[in-house]
Amino acid sequence: MTLTFTLNGQPCATEAPDHWTVLDLLRDGLGLMGTKYGCGEGVCGTCTVLADDRPIRACLVLAAHVRDRALVTVEGLEADGQLDPIQTAFAERGAAQCGFCTPGMMLAAKALLLESPTPTAHEVREALSGNLCRCTGYAKVIEAVLAVASSPR
Ligand code: FES
Ligand code: FES
Structure with a gap:
């Protein structure tokens, strides 16, 4: 096709x-x-x-x-040579370790922030609940997404 x-x-x-x-x-x-x-x-x-x-x-x-x-x-996610704020936040906060889950995590987070720019921690956890990570324990991932949500864009 x-x-x-x-x-x-x-x-x-x-x-x-x-x-x-x-x-x-x-x-x-x-x-x-x-x-x-x-x-x-x-x-x-x-x-x-x-x-x-x-x-x-x-x-x-x-x-x-x-x-x-x-x-x-x-x-x-990157545009005109600039990382998306989600990518920067993941890097700065150590939200990626082996990185295997990271593309999916970042896109799930992007979808959430497009729909709801200032989510609560609960909403972030819920939005990412279908994305499994073997490395980070999730706390830094949630922190990174909340950091993007609270920073001016
Ligand atoms: S590879 Fe698609 S959900 Fe696991
Ligand atoms: S960073 Fe390794 S699986 Fe998530």
């Missing part, structure tokens, strides 16, 4: 097998390796990307879903 959509702010047209997921499309079709393959069955959240500003699990959603939508991956 032919797919046309917006990828990280740029028009994208590509061919993909009908059975491909969004994760297959990103990693195998387009060579964007920032979106990670964790469980492959919708449990870990590490494959989270945004479709029209909403988080989706790229391993569960068929590639056809992105047609005519705006897809954002971790590669698209």
Whole structure:
């Protein structure tokens, strides 16, 4: 099938097998390796990307879903050479250790902040509750997202 959509702010047209997921499309079709393959069955959240500003699990959603939508991956968080405030906050607060969960965490956080720019700690925890991390213990991740929420943008 032919797919046309917006990828990280740029028009994208590509061919993909009908059975491909969004994760297959990103990693195998387009060579964007920032979106990670964790469980492959919708449990870990590490494959989270945004479709029209909403988080989706790229391993569960068929590639056809992105047609005519705006897809954002971790590669698209940076703009004009400037890191997204979420990326800066994660780096400054040590919210990433091995980094495997980090793209999905940051995109889940981005979706939350787009919808609710000043979330409570509870709302941050809830928004990230589907993103598993083996390293950080979550506290620094929550801190980083709250720091972005409370800083002027
Ligand atoms: S790889 Fe998609 S949820 Fe785990
Ligand atoms: S930083 Fe290693 S899994 Fe989250």
